[in-house]
Amino acid sequence: MASSDSATAPADHKRPRGLAPFLRSQMRNIAPFLTLIFLSAFFAIASPSFATIDNVGNILTQVSVTGIIAVGLTFVILCAEIDLSIASIANVTGIAVAYFTLQESYVNIANVPMPGIVAILLALALCALLGLVNALGLTMIGIPSFIMTLAMMQIAAGVSALLVRGQIAYKVPDLITTLGSGSIGGIPWIVIVAAVMLLGGHLVLTYTRFGRYVYMVGGNREAAEFAGLNVKLILGSVMVISAVCSGIGGMLGVAHFGSAQQNEFDTYLLDSIAAVVVGGTSLFGGRGGIGNTIVGLFVLGVLNNGLDHVNIDSFLKILIRGLILLAALIINVYAQRLREQAAD
Template identity: 35%
Template structure:
């Protein structure tokens, strides 16, 4: 994957003068950050043998909750808008955590496939976001809020810095903690993990909560970029997030994958999409290319697993 990525970068450097520029590279990082934060959380979920399709709806709900909460609190005179938006962010994180807990509880309690649970929850949460926002964008936000999604520190986009922080945190958790080893064990063989003393249900619930918290963080970033919250945000993000994780080498069968691989997958997908955009490739063709990449990544991972077991 790294070799293919390098080849794309080399080719694009000669084909497009605007590709290898500081502004374009920072733009790729900025665009990667929105789905990238979720991709690292999704890596934990998929390694644990599950999946979450409701992350896009959480992104939408987060923006709506932040805007509505801050607006209502500021209008009531309880606190200033600057303080109210912080409360809104905290409330959105709490709700995201509860959504993840609910998803995890259902799949561990009733053995319902996480695909079905999160597909249903995705529609429910989108509906809630649309109802409470009455179908209109929520724009009651302080001016400083825009810094989170569109600001820069030493010319580096703030979302990119946040992306790297999330990557570092989950990388450490998955590679250097007992919980990280438990996630791999649960995804590889849940029954063996249970017999070895690992609380399988707890591990899966925590993973489902983690990806929802990452989605809430991404929801804050996207609502900050456009200075509004809308129930339309986050739609279709599931494909980009899961694509990055799978292209990075994480197996949909669970137990196999690396956070670093997801980071490479994010860069690969970000560069590829940017390259196709610069070359004016038809948007529908881009979907075909991404779909082929996912299929190829799944086949490669499956073949590798079959060889290991044989």
């Protein structure tokens, strides 16, 4: 082969090094972490009751359901898609598992009691089915995920409404009750489940072929297709994963709250998206991961919890959360631009 020095860029063999470029390229990872440290320090100083072991336990428990839902959502956002049906699917799955469980006599729901394990499997099958509908709408029909999952949000809410008909169910299978509200050695099971699922999500994304495909599809979908990847299969899979994670979150959430009813999970939609995005996972896909989501969860958890510890107008809390989310979005988009410039 003839020479190829002509094809060499000006500063080849010199990898750009130095602290500033490194920090710039890592901004999406550093900024959320700094936010977390800053918020923790602020609340620790502002309130003596914030930085206690008990309160750390509280925060962990408070973010657990969001964390479980956010695992699946991280996959979806890494693929540059979105899932707006997570909260509704969580809700309907929680309601379904209660629907298949024998309720106390005063609960006025025409339910279908099943053995505990069957109830759980049926509920899981339901959320997987709803995720599959999302997947088919997105990949086969070509409906943008934003719209497809918006429709699914309504569908799942509709199924929930039909199942409970405005009533409240209380009982869920024992296994779910234990995982949702029990604890072992002082550690709530729900925290353990969230930790295991986050860890599992991280391992899948980092060490498996499927995880690599998720990043590649998110990084450049067209290139992934030209590399001979089955992009539709991968996109479909992440929608199902997201729905199943939401379903698990919903079942444990019902046990955690002690009741299953309509609109119980509405705030979890925004919280889960916020956790993923605040953590620094790119809305444009291909960058970020479960590590980012964990940091994002803690930022939100510390914020929500800390605001309760300081004396602050509870209505102002909502505004502050909104502003923090806006700041995170600005950093998210800005970090993307810095990276693109570096790679230009």
